[in-house]
Amino acid sequence: MKFFTFSTLALGLALSFSNCEAGVNLTKELRNEFQRAKTTLLTKEKVKSVLKIQKSFTEFKKNSNSKNNSQIFGNGSNDQVLNGDVNATVNDNNGNPVTANCAVKLIDVNSGNELTGNVNAMGQVSFASIPNAMYLAKTELLGNQTLGDLWWNDEVSPENASQVNVTNGSTANLTFNLPQGNSILGNVVDFSSSPIANVPVNVVTDNFDFVKTVTTDANGDYELSHLPIGDYYVFFEGSALGLVDLWNGNSTTPTFTVTVDASGNTTGIDVTLFQAGSISGNVTDLNSGIISQGEVAVAILANIEDGPIAFTMPDANGDYTVDGLPVDDYLVACVAAEDTLYWVLQFYPNATLDLINAQTVSVTANNDTPNINFSMEKGGKFSGTVFDENGNNLDLNDAEITIFDESGDFVWADNEIDFQNGDYVFEFPIPVGNYFIELKDLEGFYISQFYFTQFEIEDADTVKIELEAETDGVDFNLSEGGSFHFTVENQISDTLGIENNKLLFGVLIDATTDEVIEVTAVSENGNSFGGLFVGDYKLLILPGSSPDYPNSDNYSRQFLGGGTTLNDPNTTTINLVAGYDSTFAPIILNQETGGISGSIFDDGGNLFTNDYTVAVYDNNGFISTAYLGDDDFGTVDGTYSVSGLPNGNHFARTDIEEWDDKWFDDVDATTPLDDLQFLTQQIPTAASAIQINGAVV
Known part of the structure; x- marks a missing residue:
């Protein structure tokens, strides 16, 4: 039998708990939503854009370093035994020939060798009897002309330039029309x-x-x-x-x-x-130990919101170094280098598709931080088609697909899904296994749905993801709904959210049944509840606390409209109909100085180190706040602290996996906090009230 004690620091009262099968659904729901919100800040486009830059520079440097034979041409031929001709004409933006201070350069695509010729008085240059090869061609202006250089065929970058194929006896005629x-x-x-x-x-x-x-x-x-x-x-x-x-x-x-x-x-x-440091390490295949060069890249992230600041490709031995990094703490990730590959995104250390448990790596000036290693695994992808309720293929403009494991725990989410005539591919590879898949229309015109045509995860079918394969047929049939949008601010109009370390949750409530419908982690970039059934709703902003996200500003619960309770005359009821789409004025949070803090001990008097939640309810049994002692929200140390509580009686209870839940102090909690039904609780008459009077108890 396991026991622990739960006490408020000031009151010093204690109670004991026994091992059981109580759920942690309140913690799971809030944790899943927090992870989803953080994950979707790291979009695939952010990853791909910086990877593209890195690959572009790498290719440029490779070509530059291989230029071991440069030849200068005039307007005739050289004396080598060569095979084909290239003629070039250079015009300005008005169609007139560029007659001076301009050269044309040919670059052998394979060897990097360069041939250069200066234009004549007619804006022309000829390369006679040059080797058979594929070439890139570009202009090279000199002097002060207000013109821009181009690659053939009228491209600013060699990335998009057309190649010139020189073969035996061929003549290629090129024209450059230079812009301003x-x-x-x-x-x-x-x-x-x-x-x-x-x-x-x-x-x-x-x-x-x-x-x-x-x-x-x-x-x-x-x-x-x-x-x-x-x-x-x-x-x-x-x-x-x-x-x-x-x-x-x-x-x-x-x-x-x-x-x-x-x-x-x-x-x-x-x-x-200024002075920089570096990060180095090795990347291996979890199964074979060897990863082919060019298949993965290591990304350095200063923060999730801005995406990666640097990429590098490991060498043939899997070794890599990323230098030029400012002194700071970074997240380090290893990703597939191409969309066609199946390597699963991993954060250091060994956090596969797990942004929350990733650890930062410190970089110091003039030093290398070594041994930031990865052991990668391959997974699979999935794809399907989205239909409307009439069976027509449906292209969603702004959608999010979220993946949950068989236990209902969040795995990953992507809000940059590209639909082509209703077809989509989820391009982030995920580990082999069975998963629940949810599709949300972020514009809110269609009701969110789990595969296959279910609205609740408990009723949904899982999708089997197989190794290096794309599971097709993950289809959705969406019905029309409604949506609304909101932001949360403090009294001086600062927008609040997870980006500025404010752990706030938007709780959507059915105004008829008073049941919780959905929870979202508040973002300072804006928030939405979309794809909702027709009906009446209320919106609660619930402050939370955790080891890494303390409610240091003492924000208190607040409803849309300014009410503090469900039946407050100031609490707005949202009358939602099909096609409804509205943006509300910012919800401005009030502050209350009351709070509760305490510790949880095991039966040996040691601080409790398992995950736990402490939920606090007012005298009417309505939730005021919650403390998430969960390692996804910081280091669990057996303590808790909540704030933002108004004066009056409050009651605290636990929600801990595989333990009997209790009210303070030593009173059984017979109602589990499951299926989102954490909003109200019947407080036992024997539960001890904690009197709040403007201070932390």
């Missing part, structure tokens, strides 16, 4: 404002296609010249000199673009680089 262009200029200094020479400065398009690179001079100055008019990002590769890598704006991520226009050069794109 200008330069981006700036300066690079260190933390003492001293200029830094030899820093590689790269420019990419707003679609992250590589354009060109230059290096800073002895004064730290650089010029990215002859860029076609458009928007660009500038990347400063400080890691080449043991310094941090930064984007324009002194940012570790590409935050905003730099515009090149016809009015003149864009100046003042300066950065300050």
Whole structure:
């Protein structure tokens, strides 16, 4: 028999509990929603965009390093025995030939060898009898022309350029029509404002296609010249000199673009680089030990909201190093390098599809943090088709698919699903196993549904995910519903949510039955309840606390409309009909200074280290707040602390897996907090009230 004691610090009263099969559904529901909200901040597009940048730079550097034979052509031939001809004509944006200060360059795609020829008075250059090969062709302007360089065929980036096929006896005729262009200029200094020479400065398009690179001079100055008019990002590769890598704006991520226009050069794109550190490790296959080079990439994340700041590909031995990192703490992840691969996303250490249990890695100046290793596994994917209630294929504009394991625990979610005539593919590989799949229409026009055509997870079918396979036929038939949107603010109009460490839950309540319908973790980026059945609803904002998310601002429960109870005249009832879609004014939270704190001990007098929840109810048995002593919300240490309680009597009870739940103090809790029915409780007459009078008890 297991026992532990639960006490408030001030009152010093205790009670004991015995081992049983009580559920933790309140904790599970809030934990699942918290994990979903955090996970969806890391979108696949964020991962893919930075991976694309890294691959683009890697390819550029590979080509640059392989240029071992450069030949200069005039307007004739050389004396080698060669095989084909290329003729090029260069025109400006008005169709006139560019007659001076311009060259055309051919780059052998395989060897990287370059051939360069200067234009003549007619804007032409000829490459006679050159080797059979596939070439990329580009212009190279000199001087001060207000034109932009292009790759053939009229592309800003080599990523999208067409290749020129030179074969025996062939003649390729190329025409370049150069647009207006200008330069981006700036300066690079260190933390003492001293200029830094030899820093590689790269420019990419707003679609992250590589354009060109230059290096800073002895004064730290650089010029990215002859860029076609458009928007660009500038990347400063400080890691080449043991310094941090930064984007324009002194940012570790590409935050905003730099515009090149016809009015003149864009100046003042300066950065300050400082000492950096690195992260290194090894990546292996959980089963075979070997992962083919190029199949996975290691990502460094400063935070989930902004996505990865750096990527690298492990070498043939699985070893990797990511340098140029500012001093900070980072999440490190290993991901599949291509959508066609089945490697399951893993966070360090060994947290497969588990963002909550990922640990940060510290980087210090001029040091490497080693042994950040990964043991990867392969999984599978799934796909299907979405239909409306009339059987028509349905393309959802904004949808989210959430995955739960067979125990109902959250696994992963993706809110960037691409639908093509109703068809979709869930592209994040997930481990082999059976899962519940839920589809939500985030616009709220259709009712959320579990596979297959069920509204509750208890009634849903599981989907079997198999190794390196795509399970097809995960279809949904959606019915029309309604939705509403809301934000939460404090008294000075700051928007609140998990992004600023506020653990708040939006609780949707059926106004007819007073039952909880759905729970969402509040985000400062906006919140929605969508795909709802026709009916009347109320919305409660419930403050929570946990080891990592204390309610330090003493926020108290609040209903939409300003009420503090279900039947408060100020509590708004939402009359929802099919097609309803409304955005409410911000819900402004009040603050109360009362609180309760205490500890939970086992039968040996040691602080309890299992997961636990402490829920606090007012004198009428309505929930006021909850403390989540769960390792997903921070280190469990056997203590709890809740705040934001108004004056009056309050009652505390536990919700602990495999233990008898109790009210304070030593009174059996006969009603489990399951199936979301945690809103109201019948408080036993023997339960001890905790008197709140404006302070923490």
